Amino acid sequence: MRRFLLGLLLILIGLAAVLLANTLRLPNHQLGAVPAAPAVAVVPDSALAHLAGALRIPTVSRTRYAETDTLPFDQFQAYLQRTFPLVHQRLRLQKVNRYGLLYEWPGTNAALKPLLLLAHQDVVPVLPGTDSQWVRPPFAGQQAGGYLYGRGALDDKLNVLGQLEAVEALLRAGFRPRRTVLLAFGHDEETQGRRGAAALAALLQTQHPQLEMVLDEGGLVKADGVAGLTQPVALVGVSEKGYLTLELSATGPGGHSSMPPALTSVGRVAAAVAKLEAQPFPARLDGGVSGLLAYLAPAVPFGKRLVFANQWVFGPLIKKTLAATPSGNAALRTTTAPTIMRGGDKDNVLPDRATATVNFRLLPGDSVAAVLRRVREIIDDPQIQLRTVGEGRDATPVSGTDNAAFATLHRTIRSVFPRALVAPYVVVGATDARAYASLCPQATYRFIPVLMNQVAIESLHGTNERLRAGAYPDVIRFYAALIKNM
Ligand SMILES: [Zn+2]
Numbered sequence: 001m002r003r004f005l006l007g008l009l010l011i012l013i014g015l016a017a018v019l020l021a022n023t024l025r026l027p028n029h030q031l032g033a034v035p036a037a038p039a040v041a042v043v044p045d046s047a048l049a050h051l052a053g054a055l056r057i058p059t060v061s062r063t064r065y066a067e068t069d070t071l072p073f074d075q076f077q078a079y080l081q082r083t084f085p086l087v088h089q090r091l092r093l094q095k096v097n098r099y100g101l102l103y104e105w106p107g108t109n110a111a112l113k114p115l116l117l118l119a120h121q122d123v124v125p126v127l128p129g130t131d132s133q134w135v136r137p138p139f140a141g142q143q144a145g146g147y148l149y150g151r152g153a154l155d156d157k158l159n160v161l162g163q164l165e166a167v168e169a170l171l172r173a174g175f176r177p178r179r180t181v182l183l184a185f186g187h188d189e190e191t192q193g194r195r196g197a198a199a200l201a202a203l204l205q206t207q208h209p210q211l212e213m214v215l216d217e218g219g220l221v222k223a224d225g226v227a228g229l230t231q232p233v234a235l236v237g238v239s240e241k242g243y244l245t246l247e248l249s250a251t252g253p254g255g256h257s258s259m260p261p262a263l264t265s266v267g268r269v270a271a272a273v274a275k276l277e278a279q280p281f282p283a284r285l286d287g288g289v290s291g292l293l294a295y296l297a298p299a300v301p302f303g304k305r306l307v308f309a310n311q312w313v314f315g316p317l318i319k320k321t322l323a324a325t326p327s328g329n330a331a332l333r334t335t336t337a338p339t340i341m342r343g344g345d346k347d348n349v350l351p352d353r354a355t356a357t358v359n360f361r362l363l364p365g366d367s368v369a370a371v372l373r374r375v376r377e378i379i380d381d382p383q384i385q386l387r388t389v390g391e392g393r394d395a396t397p398v399s400g401t402d403n404a405a406f407a408t409l410h411r412t413i414r415s416v417f418p419r420a421l422v423a424p425y426v427v428v429g430a431t432d433a434r435a436y437a438s439l440c441p442q443a444t445y446r447f448i449p450v451l452m453n454q455v456a457i458e459s460l461h462g463t464n465e466r467l468r469a470g471a472y473p474d475v476i477r478f479y480a481a482l483i484k485n486m
Helices: 002-025 044-055 071-083 085-090 157-172 194-207 265-278 289-299 302-309 311-323 326-332 368-379 404-416 432-439 469-485
Strands: 092-096 100-105 115-120 147-149 181-186 213-222 233-240 242-251 335-342 353-362 385-393 421-427 444-452 466-468
Touching (some): 044 157, 071 157, 085 157, 115 194, 157 469, 181 432, 233 289, 233 432, 289 421, 368 385, 404 444, 404 469
Parallel strands (some): 115 213, 233 421
Antiparallel strands (some): 147 466, 213 233, 242 385
């Protein structure tokens, strides 16, 4: 017994030593002090007024493109032309499908691969009946309490205007980039981006098939709430999850509900959905969480650092903690979301067909084919028909964090947000960037240069979408610095 206890003690000491060594040896991916990016010579109030003017033009995307009112998009183009005269004199502008815009600012060194900045002109509609809940109307471009309110203030006109404002200021100052700078602004990002991003990417494929870096909207500088840290964290999307929607259907004899069969088509579909929810896809740290933790590790308290540094031991604990919240859970696995159920329209009649629609968001590493296979296995019912709705797609390639482009992005972020940690993560939503993946699989990043707290972030796509007025000069400063640093 004593020998056993002694052995156990030695094993524990050995384990503790390994855990400790891993923690102390942990590489620090964060940069030291970075010189502040210079302020950009714009009049801040006029820059904000330019953005406010853009918010007054209701470039609303409708799910059916035919229902989209295109007049505001014409007005928006004219507005950009008026507001940024130097950009429109000096940069080459090409259009796709009339509203997709590609600006090209040729670099002095043609041997360098271009930098591509992305943003989109369209916005989501305001939910009918919620207009009155806005502190300021959604398309008035008005300020209140230090915030600029309006649909598009965060998603995504601040980036369209911020990029153009930076380029206009650099042109005014006589700057010429060594590397060609491209700006591509789609007009239907909120509805799949087929006319905008996809067509712009196809055009670029013929003109600049290889890019140094692509930067689109995505993570922000979160002021609070990342891994319990008190300092802000700049989340840089290195991939975005894939997408698959399946319709499950069951057919059976319809008829009067007074004599139902043991299992109705409604019951069969409901059972299939219940099985899918009860058996979520496996949680994985290698789908993006590992990279995020590695970048945050140096900043967290020692106990947490020990956990982050020893994922081989504490993986289950990390997964359990993350899985407790919907956002943490979404970072951890391919998610399963039943969104629509249909069957029957009369309370005393059995429908002959019932359906359920389930939306999956695929973690990098889980392919559409693998998800389909697993869904069939879980449902395990040959009477359930499966149909793919629209086109499924895998997650985009995961861009690296050990290349020169990321290092430049990292440094630029720190030069504008000196207190922020920088960390890679996987974007759970969709952005235009995926259309450009083949042009730059190694360095496509998703980041919005704005420091915000969680409450304001949640206004995106919701009621009272708003940008802190004081944050806008940083947006312009960031883009100007990035163009210079690249
Ligand atoms: Zn967007």
